[in-house]
Amino acid sequence: MVILDKMVSDRGSRYAVSGAPVAGRDGIADFLAGLKRDRKFARATHNSWACVLSDEGPVKNDDGESGAGAIILKMLEREGLTDHVICVTRWYGGTHLGGDRFAHVVTCVRAYLEHMRASGG
Template identity: 70%
Template sequence: MLQIVDVLRDRGSRYAVSGGVVQGRAGIEDFLAELKRAKKFAKATHNTWACVLSDGGAVKNDDGEAGAAAVILKMLERAALHDHIVVVTRWYGGVHLGGDRFAHVVTSVRAYLDALAKV
């Protein structure tokens, strides 16, 4: 599991990004369960994720952050990254970010893809 904590902060909200290779929907469930074993991720406001499965197509979940998973999915498709889940975690800081939250999702996924390219 590759994890980047504190990708950015904005008006009290904090963002992190995590990801890794998965095999099918069961692999996605296992990955999310492992991520949420860490108390800070279990208590996060949103754990938004997406994955392009080579045998099952695209799957995603906004986890209450409407539209964010579609942003992650589009970036994974552009990167041609298959069988790899990317989770953007947000701890809500009390101030609505409006459209800026999508820019923060993009920044988080970009940080993950950049780090992945260096591994």
């Protein structure tokens, strides 16, 4: 599991991105359970994620951050990355961000994908 913490901070909201290779829906569930073992992530406002499973196709979950899962999924599909879950975590800071929240999701996923390319993953 790779976690890139403190990716974006905007009007009190903070973002992180994490991900890992997975095998099926059980792998996604194991990844999320492992992430949430860290109390910080368990208490986050949103853990939005997406994955393209080689045997089932695309799956996503906004976790209350409407539209975030679709953005992550679209980026995964463009990248051609399968059997790899990416999760963008947001800790809500008390101010609605409007459309800026989508830009922050994109920033986080881009950083994760760049990290994966740089590390050979």
